[in-house]
Amino acid sequence: MKIILIIIYFGEWPVWFPAFLQSCKYNPDVDWLFFTDCPIPETQINNVNFIPFTIKEFNELASHKLDFPISLSAPYKVCDFRPCYGLVFEEYLANYDFWGHCDLDIIWGQIRTFITDNILLNYDIISARKHNLCGHFTLYRNTSFTNTLFREKPNYQAMLQSEQSFAFDETQMKPVVQRLEQQKRLKVYWPKFLLNFAHQISEAPSFLGEFKDRWYWERGKLYERGERNNRQDEIMYLHFMTWKKTLNKCSFDESNPSEAFYISYFQISNTQFTMEPIWVRLNYFLNYFLKKFIKVALSKKTIIRKIIPRKGIRKL
Template identity: 35%
Template sequence: MMKHNKSIALIICYYGKIPWYFKYFVHSFKYNPDVDLFIITDEPFDQEPLPGNIKIIRKTLSDFNVLATEKLGFRINVSRNYAYKLSEFKPAGGLLFSELLDGYDFWGYIDIDVIWGNIRDFITDELMGKYDLISGRPEWMPGCFSLYKNTDVMNTLFMQSKDYVKAFTDEQYLNFDETGFKHSAFIAGNTNLEINGGIESMMHVVQKATAANKIKPLFDFFMIEGLPGRLKWENGYLYYKNRYEVLLFHMMYLKDIYTPKKQINYIPDTFNISSTKIYHRAKSKLNGL
């Protein structure tokens, strides 16, 4: 395994039922031993063996609320009935979990409905040496994969939004971590100065800071979403059409239309992802002959 000079830690806060696709998440992530993942939860994620680079941090949702209130300086009260609201806090991860992230060069937030390719093939030391922020999409910062340099400037960047207090205290999810639900406008090439309505999201903040030469971000096409089919995962690598290597596949739609008919007890080192399901190659009945 190639030695890397810069270290990466990823964070996810998760409170809820453990989904069937978590097994694929874990299986693919264990092939990235040089990237660490912290799962903040009180769910039984560790009932089955986890690879050494996935670490469970035991915190109840009440613990999170206390921690966030202390670090942010105003009352946070995320309800267990609407734990999805935690997505709003992703850009604040560098501040909220600074003790966990101490010593890492970059930290990032992710989602659990992801199948990983080889992270270091894409997120190289060279890239991390050039940029302060790395986005998995070219148009906006996705909640399923965005990376920040572990500095005070980047860890408090979210505070540059005039709406961050509102985003963290409003009962509804406002999509602060991405675009404030202005995805279409950013895809169309509009800038934060041209997009009115909604809240000042992280995408607005990043564009403002970039224009002021305060940060240097990279927006690139590292991931696949939707239902493209023709994906193959093999021994830690993810390929599209057997030609293009991919950093990750975000199962945001596939998980809604597909659930395995049987309990998943074993995931092979090669499997395929069509536009409707994940399927494993059948084992040979000839015992390898």
């Protein structure tokens, strides 16, 4: 059973992109297809392909395939179109049994360890979130029925044409999928979480270095490491959506990829944070709490401004 994951991405590649690509490389039985206006990486990976693409070209293609005008200006709105990818990009999907969509703020483990042939044979939609559709990983069987499932949602055209984001791929499509599952017109696999959410773990660092090289990737396998013992649980992927502003360092690039690395909220590195010099750890520690202090101070200032009129307190 062949799987392809589609990503539309505009702007600049994130700093962790080399780690993302390396984790894709070690999933040779899954393909990724990027539509992007970013520079195409010089290093070629067999199962990752790039198609130069602009938001204008997306508007033209989506308008043609959906048969109504699309004129997006904000890249984030593209996420609402994810359930439509099977129709919009149908020419690229002919050789695949399943297509899906995913995010870029992810490090992959072994996908096919968790998404087995038995699951693929018996289900039409597969989500990584328990009883929810998942923007960062949902698979659709490549059939005309599932590829046009979005049309089952009332007012779908108005939602897709609006500049407002409706979380169409998750919130809006969930009741559609639930209804069709109850009617036995669709088989859905979403019994459990197949991932780790980084934001479920405390982000507070420890000066002593205990903070959180909690996730470890090595040659395609991704582990969540126990804090007080050596137990490691293999996971399908890590989604670090709340770390985008703090994860600002990757110790390798596409031309010199690493075969193993640790993942924390501020870096992806070949070495554990506990092995960093003490002054480096102190710097991260101080920066973290300085940012927290500034955030709290600004928040209090905003509250005070709302309570006290700008012209000051009136004298009696």
